[in-house]
Amino acid sequence: MTRPRVVVAGLGDSGLLTAIHLARHADVVGISSKPGLVSGQELGMRLARPDEWADQYWNTFDRYRRLDKVRTVHGTLTSLDLEGREVAVTLPDGSAQLETYDVLVIATGASNGFWRRPHVQSVDEIEADLLDAHERLADAGSVVVIGGGAAAVSSALHLKTRWPAMRVDLHFPGDRALPHHHPRVWSHVRGRLTDAGVGLHPGHRAVVPDGFELDRITEGPVAWSTGQEPTNADAVLWTIGRLKPNSGWLPGELLDEDGFVAVLPTLQAPGRPEVFAIGDIASTDPLRASARSRADHLLARNIRAHLAGRRLDSFKPPGARWGSVLGPHRNRLEVFAPSGQRFTIPAWPTLQPWVVRRAIYKGIRR
Template sequence: MSRPRVVIAGLGDSGVLTAMRLARHADVVGISGKPGLVSGQELGVRLARPDDWARDYWISFDRFRALDRVRTEHATLTGADLAGRKVFGHLVDGSAMVEDFDALVIATGVSNGFWRRPGYRSPDEVAAQLRADHERVAAARSVLVVGGGAAAVSSAANLALAWPGTRVELCFPGSRPLPQHHPRVWGRIARRLDRLGVVLRAGHRAVVPDGFACDRITSGPVEWSTGQPASSADAVLWAIGRVRPNTDWLPAELLDDDGFVTVTPQLKVVGQQGVYAIGDVAATDPLRSSARNRADKLLARNVIADFAGRPLRDYRAPTRRWGSVLGVQPDGLEVFAPNGSAFRFPAWSVDRVLQPWIVRRGIYRGVRPPGS
């Protein structure tokens, strides 16, 4: 009996991990506009230390041993015929692509600011963007970070650490940043920001100009709808959480009012057979938390169980965000649990234990050295 054919639409963090798990049970095709895993994680480290970030968060697909049995297509998606079990796209050379499937996993993620944008990227374009963003903030004598989520907080902390002489301000709309984390998390992070000299501006909600997609670093003044005088800086980082799901290629009936893919508790797309969604694009819960809670294991199990006619399991979402906020710091990596408690990997263990054994060997099942 032939193996089922599964198409993974999108090879970000969730798509790559799902493809790895399914490759043992099915013929898997992964489609991505990027030349490898270009993670949306750790924005602050990406800006301040792009070489360190690229080492751990930009990995070409051919380096993943667990993707050896996965055919990857560098292409942009343009449409889907779910009844006909096909997806459509354009390859790098502009030619049309058609992929048949027995099961489809939608993992196309979201666009969010200047660091998570859809569409085709070559390796040179990824490298050039990393360098340009780094050089833009490195040249600034003042940086204004707008937003209250983890990306904004991480950016403020890492930029202040990298360039102590730069004035860094963090402006956020509520009484505290990180509102989706346990309050204890902000307590710890706030003390670190204070030591780094980051200026905190609570209750500042930015006026976003019409048509502005927050997809670039700006330098113009920022107006506040909350009544404060306008603020200016050499570099303004917009990290306001204005995410846009990458779902333009999908039929409208699959989407909720905000454009995210509607799913059942089993991560199946509502009203469809053999179609699933995972990650930031899937409307699993208010936090869309399947992207950060290793739901790839459950989804892969459900896809295989569905083929065999076995019962599926439900995804149970946490009520708070968890994980790293600032990324690797000189004293190590601090990871927060949903209840706000913290665990620190000492600095020596990050390169000797965490990355080589827990991440590359344990999570990704083997990553080859660059150029091998």
């Protein structure tokens, strides 16, 4: 009996895990603009300690044991033929390739700053990017971090911890940062930032220069639309959450008005039961929570159920964001529940290989 073919378009965090879950049950083809997983997680650690970050969050695909049965394609997705059930890919050498599918998983994510971009890169280019951003900040005596999300607060804390003499100021537009988390989370994180010496500046909304794509670290001054005087800094880190869905290769009938993939609670596209979406590209809820709520397990089960003609389960997004906010810090990891309750995992560097490499990814070669 011929095994079904599943094409996973995008091998970021969610797409990679989905491919791993399905590798034993279907012929899986994974398409990625990178030659490995370049995670969008833990920006602060990536900027301050890129070697440690890369050890945990940047791995070429050949290191994942469960991908041994997955065929990976390195290239850019250019189009989708829904009727013909095939996607077009442009390879790094400029040649074109078509991949057919029985089931398509759209997991191409969203662009958000210089650390999450969809363009094709080689191993050398990725590692050069990591080093360039780190060295740019290492040479700065003062850094302004703009934004109120987890990437912003994590970056501010990690930069200040890595370079204590550096002046680090966090500017955010509301009364508090982390507005999509439970208020208890900001109460705790604010104390951590203050204790570290990070300057906190609520009520500051930056003026984004015309045509600026948030694709690089800049320098001051920064102008504020909220009436404050411009702020000077040697380096300005823009983490303002302007997500742009990587959906230019998709037909409009799959997209909502903001360019994200419209999905049912089963993570299927309306009217296209063979098309699924997960991660930041999927319009599951206002926070697109499938990217951070481990919906990859549910998606893999639903794909198998769809192929077998069984009933599918529904994704139920949490009411607030949850998980790690500050990332690994000082030998421990703090995780917050949707209720704001905090859990501390001590000795994280020792536990990480067991939790992440073995339990989550089912084995990563050294």
